[in-house]
Amino acid sequence: MVQYSDARLDASFAALSDATRRGILERLGRADASITDLAEAFHMTLTGMRKHVGVLEQAHLVTTRKVGRVRTCTLGPRRLEDETAWIERQRRLWDERFDELERIVGERRRKEQVDGRTQRA
């Protein structure tokens, strides 16, 4: 497990050690793009861009899919991890909210019992 993470980190850092590749990630963070789009945006040849994208793909930072003749690049499985992390953060937020809600409900219930179930407004 640790070795796997280390290998993954090595690949990530190697991939991120290049300014063009970091630029590609920032751009894909805004929208998916084809290899051709990226090559134009970074003033590179298609072959050069394919190499960069290949390195990012190996580091699981980018995934690509080919539709017809166009290969589209998307931020990689990391995005899924982001989603899982976001949902977990939101879940904890709700959990805290509900704990407080439960306290308030308990408080009001006790109050109603004390009031002898007089009519509620």
Next chain:
Amino acid sequence: MDARSGREATPTQERTTMERTSERELVVTRTIDGPAQIVFDAWTEPELMKRWWVPRSVPITLLSCEMDVRVGGTYRLVFQVDPTTTMAFFGRYLEVSPPSRLVWTNEEGEGDPVVTTVTFDEDQGRTRLVVHDLYPSKDALDAAIASESVAGWPEMLDQLDELLLELSAAG
């Protein structure tokens, strides 16, 4: 989520569940100890809502909470996010059926609103809550997630740039 056996007893972790159930939907569930009518009141009376909507661990303050809880009525919650920024959370009630169902829109985003449906299902003095958010599109939900989770990327990359510059200067 289902690895219950090997885990130590942490009831609070198990009680609230949250799941993206489709491309456009998020569902949160929780069972509250108490009758549906009181739980419903806590969602519809501003004085009660104010006390639980913002968890203590979140460093924001709920400045005001106006709720006209009837079909077509509006609500508006204003938060102090930091010393110079306030943020509003607002929309309109589509359905108000005490004590079992509450539906409202969330209109602070761009484009079509998110529709939130809360159901209150009482069983033996306990109330099962289901909070269901329906986004107008997959992109809208993806964007909501990305706005918080990918937001750190450029900043992180800038820091990495600085680090690499320092390292190359030192080497």
